[in-house]
Amino acid sequence: MALADIINQIRNLSQRDQQRLKEFFTNSLGSAGETESVFTDVSEQKNKDGYTCTHCQSTNVIRFGKYQVKTTINTIERQRYRCKECGKTFTDMTNTPLHRTHMPSKWLQFIECMIEGYSLRKSAKLIGAHYVTLFYWRHKILTALKQMDFELFEGIVEMDETYFLYSEKGKRNIQGRKPRLRGGSSEFRGISKDQVCVLVARDRQKRTFSKTIGKGRIIKKSLDEALSSKLSIQNVLCTDAWRAFMTYAKEIGIEHYRFKANGRERVKGIYHIQNVNSYHSRLKSWMERFNGVATKYLDHYLSWFQFLDTIKHIKDNFTITKMVLDSCSFSVNTTYDKLRLSEFSK
Incomplete structure (x- = not known):
């Protein structure tokens, strides 16, 4: 179907349906573009001092082709790297909460829900993802934020x-x-x-x-x-x-x-x-x-609140991006089974 035919069909829609279509394209195209911008920021932050292997920490790293990621509107190419010491390949997202994400365009919406402190089921309804998936996303982010620390108290x-x-x-x-x-x-x-x-x-x-x-x-x-x-x-x-x-x-x-x-x-x-x-x-x-x-997850929630208290629970582009960048600054190898089978042992 030609673009002109699609435009004519849109013009024949009711005003209400045209408004719904506008909201759909605004949310889909906007969130995809914003998400890709944050992925670029993560890449720049991780590589500001040169490439480092996420597996063995060697700096003897070369670029090793591109890999493709499907989004809601198109397919995007991202950089892959190879370590010349251990021979393993990795990407800018390896060992981060965003690693192997199948719905990258929904991440920023989920971060907004986390800043608002929404439940998993409410977040799932707003985002259009299963609440079990969002449980895993939540705890991958919190596993990273739990690693944020400082050296000494003052005064x-x-x-x-x-x-x-x-x-x-x-x-x-x-x-x-x-x-x-x-x-x-x-x-x-x-x-x-x-x-x-x-x-x-x-x-x-x-x-x-x-x-x-x-x-x-x-x-x-x-x-x-x-x-x-x-x-x-x-x-x-x-x-x-x-x-x-x-x-x-x-x-x-x-x-x-x-x-x-x-x-x-x-x-x-x-x-x-x-x-x-x-x-x-x-x-x-x-x-x-x-x-x-659940007590076994309590430290995660303490880290979550501590981060929200730092940003004063403000939800804007700066705080959303900050939460993604901060969580991607630390290595995360948490799997769903590790979370589900973990125990409180103190």
């Missing part, structure tokens, strides 16, 4: 723990207790082994450390394993009155300010733990939308 460091109910959401034949409905609640009062401890430390420059460190009350050994490489004697530590914090601060020789749980004394000059408590509040509020998260 005053606020530290406090918060707790999430231990969850085996998605697991069949749970042993030792009845399955809970939509998160549920613990059968024990207070802090128990049914609770998973999440440690959050944050300095005044907003460098943030958040990680699960075990079940039940926090202990000094867990603090040392988690933070020994990030604290120095130049830091001033602000915590609540839990004895593990006091013992740890004394052991490493760091200046320490304690604030009791009764809330009567919240501030000592410039020292307080209000920033970290505010972070806890925002984290808990954001996590409620998921109706409970």
Whole structure:
């Protein structure tokens, strides 16, 4: 059929159908073009210091032809490379969340959904992909973001723990207790082994450390394993009155300010733990939308929220591109089976 015939048929459509057709082409062509632009940015970021083999880290790499990728509107050629040391071939997307993606034009839409914090089923409905596929996409991105780190805290460091109910959401034949409905609640009062401890430390420059460190009350050994490489004697530590914090601060020789749980004394000059408590509040509020998260994935969700808190939950072209580029900066070899069969072992 000639283009002129297609145009004539479009003119004969109702105004409503013409508007729907316009939206279809705008979304399809726009998303495909934007996605390819982000793929180009990923390539430039990875190769700014020269080509490096993703398998053996050798720089003795040559370009090795092109490979084709089908999009919703056409077929695109991208560069392939070959390492002269190990002999393996790779691309700019190898060992990134975008590796072997069959629907590249939908990735930016999915990133938008992640910034909005949508559920998998709602994202699947908006994007037009199966929610199991999006589960895999989500955790590949979060596996990469979990690797983002910093070297040392500066100045005053606020530290406090918060707790999430231990969850085996998605697991069949749970042993030792009845399955809970939509998160549920613990059968024990207070802090128990049914609770998973999440440690959050944050300095005044907003460098943030958040990680699960075990079940039940926090202990000094867990603090040392988690933070020994990030604290120095130049830091001033602000915590609540839990004895593990006091013992740890004394052991490493760091200046320490304690604030009791009764809330009567919240501030000592410039020292307080209000920033970290505010972070806890925002984290808990954001996590409620998921109706409970499987504990084995909890660190992923902590990394997700930490990234969103950094970009202030703003969804625009800059933050969408930043999320893709940051996640593609780290090696990801996670498979669906590795995710599904993983266990919480702390």
